[in-house]
Amino acid sequence: MTDYSLAISDVEVARYRMMAASALLLEAGQLRAAGVVPGAVVADVGCGPAAMSVELAAQVGPSGRVIGIERDEQALATARSLVQQSDVTNVEVRSGDAADSGVEPGSVDVAMMRHVLAHNGGHEPAIVDHLATLPRAGGTVYLVDVDLTAMRIVDADPELDDLADKYVRFHTMRGNDPRIGLRLSRLLQNAGLEVASFTGTYNIIDAPPGMRPPAWAARAAMLAEGAASPEDFERWNAAFARSDAAATRPLIFAPSFVAVGRKA
Numbered sequence: 001m002t003d004y005s006l007a008i009s010d011v012e013v014a015r016y017r018m019m020a021a022s023a024l025l026l027e028a029g030q031l032r033a034a035g036v037v038p039g040a041v042v043a044d045v046g047c048g049p050a051a052m053s054v055e056l057a058a059q060v061g062p063s064g065r066v067i068g069i070e071r072d073e074q075a076l077a078t079a080r081s082l083v084q085q086s087d088v089t090n091v092e093v094r095s096g097d098a099a100d101s102g103v104e105p106g107s108v109d110v111a112m113m114r115h116v117l118a119h120n121g122g123h124e125p126a127i128v129d130h131l132a133t134l135p136r137a138g139g140t141v142y143l144v145d146v147d148l149t150a151m152r153i154v155d156a157d158p159e160l161d162d163l164a165d166k167y168v169r170f171h172t173m174r175g176n177d178p179r180i181g182l183r184l185s186r187l188l189q190n191a192g193l194e195v196a197s198f199t200g201t202y203n204i205i206d207a208p209p210g211m212r213p214p215a216w217a218a219r220a221a222m223l224a225e226g227a228a229s230p231e232d233f234e235r236w237n238a239a240f241a242r243s244d245a246a247a248t249r250p251l252i253f254a255p256s257f258v259a260v261g262r263k264a
Contacts (some may be wrong), residue, residue, distance in 0.1 A: 008049060008074045011210065012217050013120035016051035023114075023144070024055055027258060030197060031059065034140040035258045039063040039108040042133055046070065046116035050079035050093055056112070057088035069096040075186050098127045104174035105133040112146040113115060117187075122177035126188055132263065141193055141261045148178035152253040157246075159239035162232075172229035181257030190200060193261030205252040209244040213252075214238070216240070 036042060038061040040141045044053045047068035057066045068091060070076045079093045096102040099114055109218040111134040117124045148168050171178045185198040216220070216236070243250060
């Protein structure tokens with residue numbers, strides 16, 4: 001699979017936690033309908049630092065369990081630490097690949113993947129085909145992803161205007177699809193699943209001071225691959241500092257797509 005570009009840091013973990021808490025509110029009905037209920041077994045494939053895995057564990061309760069799968073060593077170590085620090089005891093974090101998770105076929109109620117397909121250009125069908133093998137009959141595959149080209153920010157520092165565009169070009173250079181969220185239902189259909197639901201929303205986020213977008217976490221990879229210059233990052237870093245001190249907070253409009261496929 002493509003190398004993951006977002007470096008794990010305290011700032012990134014805070015962003016993941018915020019996203020997980022927001023998902024529980026925005027996707028509450030979809031999660032229940034997909035089978036994230038007390039007693040369920042959920043595979044969170046590509047779990048990153050496991051912020052969502054911990055939230056899912058609380059939803060399935062002590063009679064259920066969550067299997068977090070992550071291949072990046074830094075994210076895996078952070079995930080295990082985060083789980084240990086949490087109040088849940090029903091999360092197991094394992095090393096595994098998006099298209100070769102190591103989860104036994106037909107062993108879970110829900111196979112979930114959130115914001116991973118956008119980083120694995122060209123491999124999306126193989127990944128979703130693998131996910132489709134994991135649920136038992138009647139179980140679901142739950143996909144969440146983005147359209148990076150539709151991100152909008154109000155009241156951002158003007159020096160940050162080109163950051164999102166360069167981040168999109170960076171993904172395109174890697175062969176990734178920055179609009180993969182629009183294709184989720186097709187991927188489920190092609191994997192032989194019945195599409196139970198496919199929805200899209202704008203998450204509206206009042207950005208707190210210190211928050212940084214995914215592009216900032218990818219800065220080392222963007223720099224190494226020529227998608228941005230050291231001068232760009234100096235300029236953006238100064239702009240973030242000004243934004244953190246500003247009385248008016250940036251308002252982020254982040255599109256998110258959720259598709260649920262059910263196994264016959």
